[in-house]
Amino acid sequence: MKQTPILIRNASQLVTLRGSSDQPLTGKQMGNLNIIENGSVWLEDGLISMVGTDEEVIQAYKGRLHEAEIIHATGKLVTPGLVDPHTHLVHSGTRENEFDMRLQGASYMEIMNSGGGIHASTRATQAATHEQLFKESFERLENFLLHGVTTVEAKSGYGLTLEHEMKQLEVANELGEKHPIDIVHTFMGAHAVPLQYKEEPDKFVDIVVDEMIPEIARRKLAEFNDVFCERGVFTPEQSKRVLEAGLKHGLFPKIHADEIEPYEGAELAAEIGAISADHLLRASDKGISLMAEKGVIAVLLPGTAFFLMAESANGRKMIDAGVPVALSTDCNPGSSPTVSLPFIMNLGCVKMGMSPAEVLTAATINAAHAINRGKEVGSIEKGKKADITIFDVPNYMVLQYKYGVNHVSTVIKSGKVVVDGGKLVWHNTHIHN
Ligand code: NIG
Ligand code: FE
Numbered sequence: 001m002k003q004t005p006i007l008i009r010n011a012s013q014l015v016t017l018r019g020s021s022d023q024p025l026t027g028k029q030m031g032n033l034n035i036i037e038n039g040s041v042w043l044e045d046g047l048i049s050m051v052g053t054d055e056e057v058i059q060a061y062k063g064r065l066h067e068a069e070i071i072h073a074t075g076k077l078v079t080p081g082l083v084d085p086h087t088h089l090v091h092s093g094t095r096e097n098e099f100d101m102r103l104q105g106a107s108y109m110e111i112m113n114s115g116g117g118i119h120a121s122t123r124a125t126q127a128a129t130h131e132q133l134f135k136e137s138f139e140r141l142e143n144f145l146l147h148g149v150t151t152v153e154a155k156s157g158y159g160l161t162l163e164h165e166m167k168q169l170e171v172a173n174e175l176g177e178k179h180p181i182d183i184v185h186t187f188m189g190a191h192a193v194p195l196q197y198k199e200e201p202d203k204f205v206d207i208v209v210d211e212m213i214p215e216i217a218r219r220k221l222a223e224f225n226d227v228f229c230e231r232g233v234f235t236p237e238q239s240k241r242v243l244e245a246g247l248k249h250g251l252f253p254k255i256h257a258d259e260i261e262p263y264e265g266a267e268l269a270a271e272i273g274a275i276s277a278d279h280l281l282r283a284s285d286k287g288i289s290l291m292a293e294k295g296v297i298a299v300l301l302p303g304t305a306f307f308l309m310a311e312s313a314n315g316r317k318m319i320d321a322g323v324p325v326a327l328s329t330d331c332n333p334g335s336s337p338t339v340s341l342p343f344i345m346n347l348g349c350v351k352m353g354m355s356p357a358e359v360l361t362a363a364t365i366n367a368a369h370a371i372n373r374g375k376e377v378g379s380i381e382k383g384k385k386a387d388i389t390i391f392d393v394p395n396y397m398v399l400q401y402k403y404g405v406n407h408v409s410t411v412i413k414s415g416k417v418v419v420d421g422g423k424l425v426w427h428n429t430h431i432h433n
Contacts, residue, residue: 003415004069006043006386007061010054011073012394014039017080017365017379018051024297024324024369031357033396039078042068043386046415051380069417071410073390077399079360080379081150081387081413082341083367086254086278086299088332089154089183090137090168090175093124095333099307108308108335109232109260118158118192121333125158125168133171140331141179143339145419145426148389148408153184153328153371155226157191162212165189169221180413180426184371186254187213187222190234190242205238209245217249223372224275225251229258229265236268243272252372258283259304270294276326276370280313281305292322297370300362301330302347303338315352326366327359346403356400386415 014036017025025032040057042050050057058065098111098120111117125133137154144152154172159165169185176183189212190205197204216222225246229239243253252275257265259279266287269277277283277291278299291298298318305312319325327348330336338344341363348359368378377385390410393399399407411419418426 003045005064005067006071006412006415006417007057007065007068008041008043008071008073008078008388008390011039011078011390012075013037013077013396014041014051014380015077015079015360015396016051016381017361018381020365020379021375021381021384024326024366024374025361026322026324027319030319030325030361030366031355033357033360041078041380041388043388043412043415046386048380048382048384048386050382071390075394076409077391077393077396079389079391079396080364081377081389081411082148082363083151083371083373083378084144084149084328084331084341085153085276085326085367085370086301086328086330087152087154088157088330089140089152090133090156090171091121091125091158091333092128092133092136093121093333094337095120098334102309112192113232115195117334119195121158122160122192122194126164130167130171133168134174137171137175138179140339141175141181142424145181145411146408146422146424147340147342147406148391148411149181149339149341150387150389150411150413151182151184151368151373151377153186155186155188156222157188157226160189160192160194162215165212165216166219166221169216173221180416180418184224184373185222186224186226187216187246187251188226189213190227190239192228192233201234201238205234205241208242213245213249213251217251222251224254226254226256228256229263229268230256231261231263236264239265240268240272243274254278258287266291269296275372278328279304280318281310283313288318288321288323295324297324297326297366299326299328299370300348300352301328301336301344302351303336303344304330305351306347307336312347312351315348315354319354319358324366324369325354325358325362326370327362328367340406342399342406343404346400349400356397359400360396386412388412
């Protein structure tokens with residue numbers, strides 16, 4: 001069935017980020033949003049057909065205006081749909097009890113080492129049925145959409161057995177089919193050493209390498225392979241084994257690096273040619289310069305630092321060193337239970353010294369590159385997916401300045417209006433397959 005074309009008219013700022021589809025933006029380029037004032041966009045068949053000033057677009061489509069649904073964006077900010085390149089979307093339950101414990105002084109690692117943390121969510125996720133997991137994760141996705149996010153990466157890692165890791169990835173696949181948000185899949189069997197392997201973690205690494213990765217790859221359940229490289233979890237040597245095994249089976253490496261302690265995770269990311277290294281709160285200067293040299297994207301997660309009451313990664317230093325920086329929520333039940341990428345962008349400014357323009361680049365085109373989707377989404381350019389977010393603010397600086405409020409008014413996903421007036425409307429229009 002042919003879709004009704006959509007014409008978004010006369011945005012006070014249309015953030016295009018055009019010209020960035022081939023490579024992530026670095027250094028000073030990260031601050032160049034390529035804005036069109038009084039900008040308009042014509043969307044057709046799920047794609048962007050024309051981008052320009054209102055005058056240019058109206059001139060080009062004057063014979064077809066009656067066909068289109070017109071969205072007036074006067075006084076508003078139009079951006080590419082936001083992209084979240086690092087989430088633990090599929091999990092069961094919440095861990096507010098641990099939040100309370102941390103507020104009383106317990107550390108994240110202490111809680112994990114005593115059988116809580118990731119282990120607590122693993123128990124809940126293992127016990128949940130496919131249907132339960134689907135329902136809980138679907139609600140999170142709805143909330144992502146309300147915050148302007150149109151593409152989400154989703155990791156497994158709360159199954160920790162082949163059966164339950166597959167269950168998580170299958171739920172993520174079904175979510176991708178049934179929900180408008182596009183999902184990009186990451187296997188993260190090496191998220192924690194299960195308690196029964198505490199004394200012999202290499203045995204668990206063997207299982208991940210010899211049993212889980214080959215089967216996940218054979219079933220085409222994931223595109224990326226991630227590991228929690230951290231003292232007390234997986235060593236750099238074990239992490240390397242896991243990432244190399246993934247590469248051998250066609251899964252591209254990602255890494256949770258230098259989150260709690262400096263552990264040469266950034267160095268490993270550069271050595272192995274990871275597409276991204278994520279967290280990096282305690283990354284070394286050497287690791288940062290190696291990442292810049294190899295073009296490894298830093299996916300920074302300042303919501304995690306905020307919620308763990310730790311010092312954020314030094315985003316400013318990384319951008320100045322030439323590392324392409326992306327931003328993400330890290331949405332998970334322990335260290336960052338949020339779906340608000342706009343709030344994360346605000347933290348990027350306030351806690352990591354990034355500018356309002358840089359955080360927008362980091363949550364759109366650079367985020368898209370961090371999950372190998374730079375050619376499809378992340379900027380507003382002819383031929384790309386018609387994924388667009390409209391914020392009820394007059395310019396991109398106000399988006400950061402008026403913080404803690406959801407400014408999203410309209411979201412368009414693959415050429416269809418899915419959020420209107422800040423409310424979900426896609427259930428009225430989408431046809432399920
Ligand atoms: O990215 N660091 C490891 N994994 C997650 C937290 C997972 C959890 O606590 O459940 C993170 O912070
Ligand atoms: Fe994470």
